[in-house]
Amino acid sequence: MSPSDQTDVVNEPMEFTTDYEMGQDNIRPLGLDIHNPVFMISSILIFAFVLLALANQDATAAFFGWLRPWLTSTFDWFLVLSVNIITLFCLALIVLPVGAVRIGGQDAKPDYSYPGWIAMMFAAGIGIGLLFFGVLEPVYYNFSEGGGASPLGIDASQPGNEYIGIVGTIHHWGLEGWAIYAAVGLSLAIFCYNLGLPLTLRSAFYPILGERVWGWWGHTIDILAVFATLFGLTTSLGLGAQQVAAGLNEIFGIEPTNTVTVLLIIGITGIALCSVLLGMDKGVKRLSEINMVMAVVLFLFVLVMTGVVDGVTRYFGVMADYVMTLPALSNPFGREDTSYFHGWTTFYWAWWIAWSPFVGMFIARISRGRTVREFMICALLAPTAVCALWMSTFGGAAIDMINAGGAEGVTATVVDSYKPEGALFGFLRELPLYGIVGPVSLVLIIIFFVTSSDSGSLVIDTITAGGKMDAPVIQRIFWCTLEGLVAIALLLGGGLVALQGAAVSTGIPFTLVVLMMCYCLWLALRSERAKF
Secondary structure (H helix, E strand, O other): OOHHHHHHHHHOOOOOOOOOOOHHHEEOHHHOOEEHHHHHHHHHHHHHHHHHHHHOHHHHHHHHHHHHHHHHHHOHHHHHHHHHHHHHHHHHHHHOHHHHOEOOOOOOOOOOOHHHHHHHHHHHHOHHHHHHHHHHHHHHHHHOHHHOOOHHHOOOOOOOOOOHHHHHHHHHHOHHHHHHHHHHHHHHHHHHHHOOOOOOHHHHHHHHHHHHHHOHHHHHHHHHHHHHHHHHHHHHHHHHHHHHHHHHHHHHOOOOOHHHHHHHHHHHHHHHHHHHHHHHHHHHHHHHHHHHHHHHHHHHHHHHHHOHHHHHHHHHHHHHHHHHHHHHHOOOOOOOOHHHHHHHHHHHHHHHHHHHHHHHHHHHHOOOOOEHHHHHHHHHHHHHHHHHHHHHHHHHHHHHHHHOOOOHHHHHHHHHOOOHHHHHHHHHOOOOOHHHHHHHHHHHHHHHHHHHHHHHHHHHHHHHOOOOOOOOHHHHHHHHHHHHHHHHHHHHOOHHHHHHHHHHHHHHHHHHHHHHHHHHHHHHHHHHHHOO
16 A cells, blocks of 8 residues: 555555565564564664663763753754644544544454553553652642742742642643553554554554555664663653662661662562563553552542542642643743753653553553543543642642641752652651551552563563564563663663653654554544444
């Protein structure tokens, strides 16, 4: 199929005549099942990166320290405009007739119940982020020196603006971020379950590339997806390791040195390997349900301890402010709040896009049987509401404490000196039962860490095995181990700045991939709708 054939695709059912196995490229040495060019090139380049980063830690730190601000200030308009387009596209699918298309065909039944499905989506897509940034981000925007990081330059000290930091945080963890995941996830699900193609990124480009997706065009797309997934994932794993180290220091007095952080990554990667061996249903699904229950319990504890009425009132207030300020927050041009816009928003959009192959492929695997409309509502609107509730409860309570002259732990880690990994524990220390809640939160972070690592290895293995969903377990063990090595290399070679720089460097070029996926998805949905 060539680009000139696309007008026919829109009006006629889409048919594919390609080898599902992708033919001669699959090799099976030592019982493995890998897609040769993608697996070999990706693994060799990633190993080389790990070795170079560990051998030249100062140079790595300097490079990523320069790279991230240059990328986010140069490509700010492109990232924000692209995310706006993706978001509007996803919202349109909810109301358009193609929303009735069912993933897997009209007779397909869901593989998982609603609770299990939503729990796995959240655990894979957002867990560590909520715990790491839930207190940190709203407080930082409100109380940064001179208000320099405040969204839209709004003065948080003025009446009516007390929670502008929460509004700015919801912008980064709400509608637009989840739209990126939803667009990629739905594209992969439709092309795999409805059109019979392998569950890999290249499949989504069949409408415009035709049989060339099985050649080097497709190899390049999948290799870029592997890098985006790996560096996006290791950013979160690095943040999680730093937060666990901070928690061990808070609760047990263990100094959070690089050695401790590296040992944590090794230990938690080992736990993730055990989850890999258990498989999807006994591993990821069970752990996801456990950490969702623990997260709900932690949330309810904080809500009750800080005031249910205040929390609910605050939530509806900031959601109203979020809706009203969203157009201004999404403006890609002429922004004066450069610290917020360049330091946070453009990084977040690149990070979400870097994560999109990972989360998108994972939620595609678990979403068969859902309609497009149902998928978009559950993967877009519901997570936005829940993330906003979490940020409003944790961040809002911390802001209230600081305004009342308390929350010394939060002030010490966010305002007086920037130690973001300690913000959550500094906040929880202000509440009753810290001796119990602190360790429970530490366990929750670890479980989120494990599910992210396990899910990530599953996704990368699927890509490098040519879209196979039942590749040998040894391959997932390989990728799970490599994720830990990359996280260690980045932490030692620049820490948080290196982690963020790696995510941005892969997220920006992958933005073009996601935009084209949206176009191809539209063609496929029109074709599926025409069948009925």
